[in-house]
Amino acid sequence: MSVNNVDQITELIFSKKGYDVKILDLRELTTIADYFIICTGDSETQVKAIADEVDKKMRELGVKSWHTEGYRGLNWVLVDFVDIVVHIFKKETRDYYNLEKLWGDAPTVIAEDPLLKKAVKKKPGRPKKVKVE
Numbered sequence: 001m002s003v004n005n006v007d008q009i010t011e012l013i014f015s016k017k018g019y020d021v022k023i024l025d026l027r028e029l030t031t032i033a034d035y036f037i038i039c040t041g042d043s044e045t046q047v048k049a050i051a052d053e054v055d056k057k058m059r060e061l062g063v064k065s066w067h068t069e070g071y072r073g074l075n076w077v078l079v080d081f082v083d084i085v086v087h088i089f090k091k092e093t094r095d096y097y098n099l100e101k102l103w104g105d106a107p108t109v110i111a112e113d114p115l116l117k118k119a120v121k122k123k124p125g126r127p128k129k130v131k132v133e
Contacts, residue, residue: 005063006035009086010111012057013039016050018088021111024103034083036106038099040091044074050088051077 010021018039027034041047048071055065063081070077075093079086087099100108 005058005081005084006037008061009037009054009058009084011114012054013037013050013086013088014111014113016053017041017046018050019113020094021113022100023109023111024100024106025109026103026106029103029106033080033085036085036087036099036103038087038089038094040089040094042091044090047074047077047088047090051079051086054079054086054088 006023010023013021018041021037021039024036024038025034026032026036039050041050051068051071055068058065058081065079066082067080068078069080075090076097077088079088089097
């Protein structure tokens with residue numbers, strides 16, 4: 001998998017109204033995955049819709065998930081593509097587990113919703129994604 005796949009997955013998350021999307025670059029920290037993509041949905045229905053969309057559309061692109069977990073409770077669904085692991089949380093669960101703090105040494109990119117960018121007047125030279133360390 002590649003950075004292109006990371007971008008594709010973030011677009012799929014935004015297409016189902018997921019928000020607060022962060023990409024953690026784990027390549028220099030661990031071998032369990034290259035990237036974590038963490039996002040939030042407001043309800044169990046939305047969490048499921050995001051997970052289903054990511055899994056289905058990536059499969060259509062020839063990228064099959066190795067493992068999924070959390071469909072029973074729908075508070076935290078994990079879609080594991082081996083190199084990229086997508087964590088889809090309900091807000092309270094995300095706040096409780098705080099993966100961003102746990103993996104605080106990882107370089108982090110905050111992904112911006114492309115639809116929101118269109119709604120706000122774009123400033124010249126504004127980057128697509130903002131890097132947070």
